[in-house]
Amino acid sequence: MEKSILKDPGLYVMVSIGLLIMIFLPIMMDMFAIMQITQYVVLSVYALSLAYIWGYGGILSFGQSCFFGLGAYTFAVASINMGSTSLPFILAIIIPALFGVLLGYFMFYGRLSDVYLGVVTLVVTLIFWKLINHTAGPQYAIGDARLGGFNGIPSIPILNMPTANGQMMDPIQMFVTFMAILIMVYVGLRLLIASEFGRVSISIRENEVRSSLLGYDVRRHKVVVFSIGCGIAGMSGAMWATYQTFIDPNAFSLEMSAKALVWVMAGGVGTLAGPIIAVVILQWISLKLGQLNIINNFVLLGLILVPLVLILPKGLLPTVKQWSQDLWTIWKKNKANEGDTIIKESETVNAGRRK
Amino acid sequence: MDYTIIIALEMLRAIAWLVLLSSGLAIIFGMMRVINIAHGEFLMLGGYTVIMASKIGINIWFAMLVLAPLVVGVFGILVERLVIRWLYGRLLDSLLATWGLSLLMIGGVTMLFGNTVEGVSTPLGGFSVGIYQVSAYNLVMIFAAISILLSVWAVLRYTSVGLIARSVMQNPDMAQALGVNSTFVYMATFGVGSALTGLAGGLIAPVTGVVPSMGINLIGPAFITVITGGASVVTGTLSASGFLGSVDQLITFGFGPVYGGAALLIAALIILRILPQGITGRFFTKKL
Numbered sequence: 237m238e239k240s241i242l243k244d245p246g247l248y249v250m251v252s253i254g255l256l257i258m259i260f261l262p263i264m265m266d267m268f269a270i271m272q273i274t275q276y277v278v279l280s281v282y283a284l285s286l287a288y289i290w291g292y293g294g295i296l297s298f299g300q301s302c303f304f305g306l307g308a309y310t311f312a313v314a315s316i317n318m319g320s321t322s323l324p325f326i327l328a329i330i331i332p333a334l335f336g337v338l339l340g341y342f343m344f345y346g347r348l349s350d351v352y353l354g355v356v357t358l359v360v361t362l363i364f365w366k367l368i369n370h371t372a373g374p375q376y377a378i379g380d381a382r383l384g385g386f387n388g389i390p391s392i393p394i395l396n397m398p399t400a401n402g403q404m405m406d407p408i409q410m411f412v413t414f415m416a417i418l419i420m421v422y423v424g425l426r427l428l429i430a431s432e433f434g435r436v437s438i439s440i441r442e443n444e445v446r447s448s449l450l451g452y453d454v455r456r457h458k459v460v461v462f463s464i465g466c467g468i469a470g471m472s473g474a475m476w477a478t479y480q481t482f483i484d485p486n487a488f489s490l491e492m493s494a495k496a497l498v499w500v501m502a503g504g505v506g507t508l509a510g511p512i513i514a515v516v517i518l519q520w521i522s523l524k525l526g527q528l529n530i531i532n533n534f535v536l537l538g539l540i541l542v543p544l545v546l547i548l549p550k551g552l553l554p555t556v557k558q559w560s561q562d563l564w565t566i567w568k569k570n571k572a573n574e575g576d577t578i579i580k581e582s583e584t585v586n587a588g589r590r591k
Numbered sequence: 592m593d594y595t596i597i598i599a600l601e602m603l604r605a606i607a608w609l610v611l612l613s614s615g616l617a618i619i620f621g622m623m624r625v626i627n628i629a630h631g632e633f634l635m636l637g638g639y640t641v642i643m644a645s646k647i648g649i650n651i652w653f654a655m656l657v658l659a660p661l662v663v664g665v666f667g668i669l670v671e672r673l674v675i676r677w678l679y680g681r682l683l684d685s686l687l688a689t690w691g692l693s694l695l696m697i698g699g700v701t702m703l704f705g706n707t708v709e710g711v712s713t714p715l716g717g718f719s720v721g722i723y724q725v726s727a728y729n730l731v732m733i734f735a736a737i738s739i740l741l742s743v744w745a746v747l748r749y750t751s752v753g754l755i756a757r758s759v760m761q762n763p764d765m766a767q768a769l770g771v772n773s774t775f776v777y778m779a780t781f782g783v784g785s786a787l788t789g790l791a792g793g794l795i796a797p798v799t800g801v802v803p804s805m806g807i808n809l810i811g812p813a814f815i816t817v818i819t820g821g822a823s824v825v826t827g828t829l830s831a832s833g834f835l836g837s838v839d840q841l842i843t844f845g846f847g848p849v850y851g852g853a854a855l856l857i858a859a860l861i862i863l864r865i866l867p868q869g870i871t872g873r874f875f876t877k878k879l
Contacts, residue, residue, distance in 0.1 A: 538695025
């Protein structure tokens with residue numbers, strides 16, 4: 237199913253679209269629009285984290301927001317304490333990834349089935365959400381950073397340039413950096429999926445027993461895949477925190493987890509481009525509907541999710557691909573038919589006689 | 592002495608709490624293998640039924656014991672017909688669809704009743720043990736938990752209805768071949784599970800108050816209990832509730848409720864690491 241990565245036109249198309257957006261959007265659009273678009277970029281990275289572990293590792297995590305929030309809080313606390321942002325940004329990848337290893341150890345070495353996995357990740361997220369919500373008093377502080385309970389952490393530093401110390405990025409630079417990160421994550425994941433490691437994870441997704449019989453350590457492999465996803469989610473959390481310069485416990489909320497699932501589900505499980513497209517479309521719709529203020533955001537998410545599962549379980553991108561393939565074969569058939577209609581007709585006549 | 596009684600009562604209350612939260616789920620998940628993420632919202636619906644009914648002057652006991660199960664049971668059957676029945680055997684999809692349903696219900700109730708906490712005062716007042724004051728309603732909850740477990744056990748064990756339900760869950764095709772209407776039994780079982788959930792939601796409403804997002808706080812303990820319990824409906828629920836409820840209460844007494852909740856989760860994670868099939872996957876395997 238997975239072609240050699242260099243032969244896949246999809247990769248080149250996506251990367252060039254990404255590069256074009258990264259280079260030309262800042263020239264074409266005003267700063268406010270760019271700042272708006274930056275949030276789609278951050279959320280796309282977040283969506284990719286789930287798209288990878290679910291689509292290519294077969295791990296359905298209901299608690300992706302747990303790692304998103306963990307990354308965001310790590311970045312917030314570390315950057316407030318340190319002043320510089322480069323190291324906190326890296327910490328925001330490492331700490332969620334390590335927590336992913338820990339949680340993954342319990343889940344995968346316990347050989348929990350898919351379903352239990354979903355529930356356990358969900359519950360872990362809920363516990364985090366509760367704990368963080370509970371840290372309102374001044375005694376809950378790490379260094380200079382007060383966790384602030386449900387009020388969240390305000391005035392998180394903006395990302396500075398990694399080279400020149402202390403110089404903050406302006407919104408355009410931030411957009412370009414985030415686009416670059418998105419493209420790197422996308423390409424990195426594609427390379428990872430195409431590598432031997434990625435092939436093993438796909439084989440585990442397809443048939444866990446068979447892969448383990450072939451000698452692969454399924455449990456360890458799943459832990460690694462899971463923690464990579466957690467690291468990426470944590471990074472997107474840090475991007476979110478520095479983009480908003482504010483973070484509150486809603487980063488850990490069910491809504492955040494649900495959104496990731498909806499995007500991946502809508503875009504298509506087993507694709508990376510699909511979820512990005514879904515982020516852009518669905519976030520835009522919910523933004524527009526939110527401005528109208530007639531429909532609750534939860535209702536909207538539910539109204540998208542339920543019919544999606546019932547009608548379009550494969551997701552947008554695979555379905556569109558399937559349709560276009562079908563159309564292509566029909567079109568080719570018609571073309572071929574125009575040439576040899578006569579032969580076919582005579583064949584049917586012959587067949588009729590034989591009967 | 593008085594203090595010991597209080598601690599024992601509180602532990603029993605915590606166990607009863609978990610039994611109430613998870614018994615409906617144990618039927619829907621343990622027997623039918625349908626993961627109903629919207630379980631918390633079913634509880635919420637039961638709670639809202641009681642609060643709204645008592646607000647328009649209906650007797651609160653009638654609302655709790657009759658109206659709440661009825662409303663949520665009917666709602667459950669509706670959901671089964673519209674959504675769940677397409678998803679039997681597709682566990683992950685049912686997970687996603689019921690999550691969508693849960694979001695839909697939270698949003699819907701918020702739009703209808705607003706995002707505020709509503710409540711009624713707990714009936715029955717209290718009594719005193721030595722110098723401590725205890726709410727009599729705690730005893731009602733303990734009693735309700737015991738009677739729910741007993742009646743589920745009795746129905747499954749001794750009646751032909753229970754036998755048919757168990758046979759359909761074990762092998763729907765065979766049951767169908769022997770003349771049982773499997774589709775109907777699935778629908779009815781889901782309805783009964785929902786009704787139990789509604790009853791539980793109604794019973795806890797005076798204690799917690801109701802708010803559209805209350806299910807989010809309840810679903811964690813409920814699922815953890817059912818998963819830790821394993822496949823058996825009654826024994827699993829009872830053993831897991833007993834264990835997790837005690838852990839929760841002990842830590843709560845020492846450090847406070849938030850840490851109690853966290854300890855509950857960690858205890859469950861460790862249990863699942865040792866016993867991946869839950870408690871009844873290893874012990875009491877032949878029990879209901």
